[in-house]
Each structure stands twice: as C-alpha cells, then as structure tokens.
Amino acid sequence: MKKGIIIAGFAATCLFSCKDKETLTPYYNPNSGDLSYTVEGLRDTTIEQLGALNMQVFVKKLSGSAENVKLNANGLPAGIEISFDPSQSEPSYNTIATIKTTRAAVGTYPISITGSSSTTGLKTFTFNLKVTPYSNAALGQEGLFSESHNCAPSGSNTFDVNIIASKTMTDRIIIQGFWSGTWTNEIYADLDPKTGTINIPQQTSYGIDFKGSGTYNENKITITYTAVGKSGTVNDNCTATISRK
Numbered sequence: 001m002k003k004g005i006i007i008a009g010f011a012a013t014c015l016f017s018c019k020d021k022e023t024l025t026p027y028y029n030p031n032s033g034d035l036s037y038t039v040e041g042l043r044d045t046t047i048e049q050l051g052a053l054n055m056q057v058f059v060k061k062l063s064g065s066a067e068n069v070k071l072n073a074n075g076l077p078a079g080i081e082i083s084f085d086p087s088q089s090e091p092s093y094n095t096i097a098t099i100k101t102t103r104a105a106v107g108t109y110p111i112s113i114t115g116s117s118s119t120t121g122l123k124t125f126t127f128n129l130k131v132t133p134y135s136n137a138a139l140g141q142e143g144l145f146s147e148s149h150n151c152a153p154s155g156s157n158t159f160d161v162n163i164i165a166s167k168t169m170t171d172r173i174i175i176q177g178f179w180s181g182t183w184t185n186e187i188y189a190d191l192d193p194k195t196g197t198i199n200i201p202q203q204t205s206y207g208i209d210f211k212g213s214g215t216y217n218e219n220k221i222t223i224t225y226t227a228v229g230k231s232g233t234v235n236d237n238c239t240a241t242i243s244r245k
Contacts, residue, residue: 034119035064037091039071042113044128045099049079050139052100057084059115061091069117071095079104080129082111103140103218104131137193138165138173140218147178149240151227157181161242179210179227179238191216200225208234219244 041057059069069091073082081100086093097113108130115123134140141163148158159181166172171191176183185206190199198221200212212225221242228235 031065033064035067035069035091035117036062036120037064037069037115037117037123038062039113039115039123039125042097042125042127044130046130046132047099047101048132049101049104049106049134052098055097055099057095057097059089059091059093059095065119066090067117067119069115069120071097072114072116074112074114076111077104077107077109080109080131082113099129101131106131106133133193135170136165137171137191141165141173141191141216141221144245145221145242146245147181147240147242149179149238151179151236151238154234154236160245163242175242178205179208179225179236180206182206198223204230207231212238 038060039057040060041055043055045053045055047053057071059071067090068088070088071084072087076082079102081102083098084095085098086095089095108128111127111129113125113127115125142165143163145161145163146158147161148156150156159177161175161177161181162183164174164176166174166188169188169190171193172188173191174186174188176186178185178187187200187203187205187210190201191197192199196215196217198214198216200210200223202209202211204210207230209228209230210225212223214221214223214225216222222240223242224237224239226237
C-alpha cells in the first residue's frame with residue numbers, strides 16, 4: 001500500500017517539475033551596436049519643368065544605437081532641387097522631401113539620396129524623377145531679361161524688360177518694357193512650344209503698332225518686328241535678342 005502511495009506521489013511531483021529543460025538565450029539589447037536603418041517612401045514620381053511637390057519619407061530604425069541620420073540629395077541635374085525637413089534626426093523619424101524644378105530639361109533622371117551617420121557612413125537610396133513639358137509654356141519664360149535691339153532708322157539700344165505669363169491665355173507672355181524699356185508699356189506674344197517659335201500679333205501699345213515673329217527657348221528670344229507710330233514719327237524695322245539675366 002505504501003508503495004502505491006510513493007509512486008503516485010512521484011507522478012504528481014513530475015507533473016509539476018519534470019518538464020523539458022528550457023533553452024535560454026542571452027539577452028540582446030536592441031539599442032546597442034552599430035545603427036542599422038532604412039529609408040522608406042521614396043518613389044518614382046513626375047513633375048513639370050517648373051513646379052514643386054512634397055514626398056513623405058520615413059527613416060526607419062532597424063537596430064543599433066541612437067544617433068543622427070542626415071539625408072541629402074547628390075548630383076542633381078540642372079534645374080532640380082531637393083530638400084528635407086527635417087534634414088536629420090535620430091531614427092525612426094518622418095521627414096518631408098520637397099522637390100522643386102526651375103526650367104529643368106525634359107527627361108527621366110535617377111535620383112540618389114544618401115543617408116549618413118557616424119557609424120554607418122553613407123547609404124544610398126534611389127528613385128526616378130520624370131520631368132515633363134510645361135502645361136503652359138509661358139511659365140518657363142517668366143523672369144528678368146535684357147533686350148538688345150537694332151532698329152532702322154532709330155538705331156541700337158539695350159535695356160531691361162520683364163516677362164510674365166498671361167493670366168487669361170495659355171502659352172501667352174506679356175513683355176513689359178518691350179522696345180522702349182519703360183515697364184508700364186507692354187505687349188503680348190504667343191508661344192508655340194512644339195516648334196519653338198514666338199509670334200507678336202499685330203497690336204497697338206502706347207500709340208505704336210507692333211508686329212513680329214521669331215524663335216525662343218527658356219533663356220533667349222530672337223525676334224524681328226516692326227514698330228510704327230500712328231503719327232508717322234516712328235517707323236522702325238527691328239531685330240532683337242532678349243536674353244535672360
């Protein structure tokens with residue numbers, strides 16, 4: 001009888017203490033060692049030759065010690081700027097990448113973004129940026145220019161002019177100071193982005209009839225035109241180069 005009691009007691013003891021031995025793993029501090037991180041949110045995107053857009057980016061910590069990671073865009077094509085706000089912090093953190101184009105050439109560009117920290121050095125992340133033509137060619141012409149013209153019989157002159165986009169017509173520019181250098185005097189001209197040509201329809205401004213045509217790009221307009229005064233005191237045939245300053 002006692003033997004049965006001993007066996008039952010042993011079975012009860014094993015029920016609670018005779019388990020498989022647990023495999024113990026050493027504790028690893030996820031905040032120790034060199035920083036490991038990745039950058040998420042960079043994506044292929046499209047922008048016009050003149051424009052701006054924001055892209056939300058996430059600098060994600062994977063493991064390692066806490067330290068700042070700085071983001072920077074390198075080797076950008078002419079007319080493209082990329083900035084980050086904030087540009088650096090300790091991961092994980094969100095930042096806004098602002099992409100701006102100013103008369104950038106049409107094309108698709110591989111963009112390299114580098115992350116740098118004291119222990120990881122440089123890491124590179126890439127995306128493609130596609131630059132498309134202006135939806136309104138006049139926007140690409142805005143800015144301060146210098147007009148140099150040679151007019152017969154009145155002669156040669158050089159002065160500043162200002163070009164703005166028309167608020168009512170696509171692909172139409174307003175040239176303030178055309179022919180005269182006085183910005184309160186202005187004429188309008190129409191652009192054909194397919195052919196790169198510019199046309200000054202016949203119009204009257206400050207008592208002078210103007211008409212002309214030529215070619216243009218974002219930095220220079222080459223044009224021939226006539227300026228005829230209604231009183232007969234002006235009768236110019238002009239060639240002009242209008243160059244961005």
